[in-house]
Amino acid sequence: MAGSRSKTKAKKEAAVLEDATIEAIADYIIKGNVKNIIVMTGAGISTAAGIPDFRSKDTGLYDNLQRFELPYAEAIFDIDYFEERPEPFYALAKELYPGKYLPTKTHYFIRLLHDKKLLLRNFTQNIDTLERLSGLDSDKIVEAHGSFATASCVECDQPADMDNVKKAIIAGEIPRCEAGHCKSLVKPDITFFGQSLPKRFFKKLADFDEADLLIVIGTSLQVQPFASLIDNVPDYVPRLLINKDKAGEHHSPHHGFDFKWKYGRKRDAFFSGDCDQGCERLAELLGWKVTTVSWMRRRMTHSFCSAPGRT
């Protein structure tokens, strides 16, 4: 027991940043303090692929749904509304259906963390399956809000044939359950408001106890329970937000980011700006020679050439 206590103490002492910057986070990694990074991601990491995020003013999805005449924007992902009026969701699903989008530099950066044996898990809110397309092992991905990869009946839960679901959605039709006489609505297994998150999400929550660095990218941290996960890593674990805007800032000493270190813990850092640039900067600081050309080549081939690294 004494041994485990001193191990915890050593970890606590190690987790002090020089500054609330991405440079300080890179130094922290280079010093060898990090082996188990959790990356939490949101829609901001896919905007460079051409997929809108949800809440950005003017460009976000929720500002561009007028054509569906919804009572409120989030209704498009509300299970009760869907069961009454599924057409808007299917029309949107046709527009967003995976297949025409490619992973971004940020997706490949996350894969690079895995290749460097530093990634414990990528918890993503995204349903676009671009993490899978980057070549990241499926075991490393937790799709917290489900994805378009599978679909099932809203009534009898039977899994649906994905070829048929895709054909129906692309043809502008509503897929129906083919199990027995059911014929109820089939919905991609995306978690709607009013539905519980996938079992795998809850199963993997224990990862947060094991994390030694948290990187949060491209999310407004406005949707629960995902948003609160930033507080699930131990108190001594550094956290980096890479985002256009500050998100998830503190509302008490133990809840939310504290970029000004108001509560004395020197552990939160913020990179303000585009997430691809943030990831490129971090790779550069770590000595990973990832040029724009090689990022793009990876994007084209979905494969990695080895990049020299310090870890």
Ligand code: OAD
């Ligand atoms: P949001 O649209 O709420 O937030 C995206 C965040 O990414 C915002 O803070 C943007 O400023 C930022 N952002 C956008 N493009 C960026 C870029 N290129 N570089 C850096 N930052 C960028 O999306 P999420 O937080 O993912 O749920 O939304 C969470 C959930 O709300 C979604 O999973 C979805 C939605 O309702 C369901 O559908 C169940």
